[in-house]
Structures are given as structure tokens and as C-alpha cells.
Amino acid sequence: MGSLDENPAVKAMVVFRKAMRTIDAHVASSYKNNGLTQTQFSVLDVLYAKGEMTISCLISSILATSGNMTVVIRNMERNGWIYRTPNPDDRRASVVGLTEIGKQLIQKALPEHIALVEESFSVMTEEEQLTLINLLKKFKPKQR
Known part of the structure; x- marks a missing residue:
């Protein structure tokens, strides 16, 4: 039985996870400085980029439970950052979107976040970043 370090797939997963933790730690101040958790930031970011959506779509967009x-x-709605309304197509579901306060908050937080992400990835050339994107796209779930 060989060492796990000799298994390229396992080694790749370990290195990938360490890199992700390093990047997450580096960009954390971009949401913490604005009184947000990582998940709250992600919700605001997705809604800002894509507009209102169902909660299930939001969950799959940010990979949350x-x-x-x-x-x-519930907490973001209480803070006035998002609104929730019944889905006109399915009354059992809700649609969420940004309030003006939520929009202002993400607009304030995004420039610092983008700068920190760019700083994190500055260890790679632009060509290497594009290669990484293409490699990581191979992990997309297969359509059934």
C-alpha cells in the first residue's frame, strides 16, 4: 500500500483545498469589513449579478445547504438587505431579491473583494488563470 502523497488525485485534492483555504482567508476581510459573513456576501453578490431568483436557485448558485x-x-431580510416574495409560478416557493440597502452594501463591498481576489491570483499569469478556469470546468456535474 503506497503513501497518499504518491496518489496524484489525492495530492491534487489536498493542494486544491489548501489553495482554496488560503484564498478564502485572504479575501475574508472584504466581507468582514462590511459586517457580512461569507454566505451573506455570496447571497448579495449572486443577487446583484443575476437579479431576483428562487431560494432553490440561490442555494445551488452558492453551494449552500x-x-x-x-x-x-431570514437574517438578511430582517436586516433589510433582501426581500422575499411568493413565487408567482409556485406558491410553495419564494423569490428573493436585493433591496436598495442590500444593493448599496454589495456595491460598497465588491471593489475591495475584487482587489483581494486579483491580489490572491496575482501569483499566476493571466494565461495560467485562464488555463486553471478551463481545468476546473472539467469538474462540472454531468447532465442527466
Whole structure:
């Protein structure tokens, strides 16, 4: 039985996770400085970029769990950052979107976040970043 370090797939996963933790730690101040958690920042960012959407679509967009998202959405709604309305196509579901306060908050937080992401990835050339994007796209779930 060989060492896990000799298994390229396992080694790649470990290196990938360490890199992701390093990047996450580096950009954390961009949402913490604005009184946000990482999940709250992600919700504001997705809604700002894509507009209002159902909660299930939001959950899949930011890879969160439904239990956690319920609490996050409730707190964000209470803070006045997002609104929730019944989905006209399915009354059992809700649609969420940004309030003006939420829009202002993400517009304030985004420039610092983008600068920190760019700083994190400055260890690679633009060509290397594009290569990384193409390699990581191979992990997309297969359509059924």
C-alpha cells in the first residue's frame, strides 16, 4: 500500500483545498469589513449579478445547504438587505431579491473583494488563470 502523497488525485485534492483555504482567508476581510459573513456576501453578490431568483436557485448558485440558507435569508431580510416574495409560478416557493440597502452594501463591498481576489491570483499569469478556469470546468456535474 503506497503513501497518499504518491496518489496524484489525492495530492491534487489536498493542494486544491489548501489553495482554496488560503484564498478564502485572504479575501475574508472584504466581507468582514462590511459586517457580512461569507454566505451573506455570496447571497448579495449572486443577487446583484443575476437579479431576483428562487431560494432553490440561490442555494445551488452558492453551494449552500437549505437549512443554513433559511437562517441566512431570514437574517438578511430582517436586516433589510433582501426581500422575499411568493413565487408567482409556485406558491410553495419564494423569490428573493436585493433591496436598495442590500444593493448599496454589495456595491460598497465588491471593489475591495475584487482587489483581494486579483491580489490572491496575482501569483499566476493571466494565461495560467485562464488555463486553471478551463481545468476546473472539467469538474462540472454531468447532465442527466
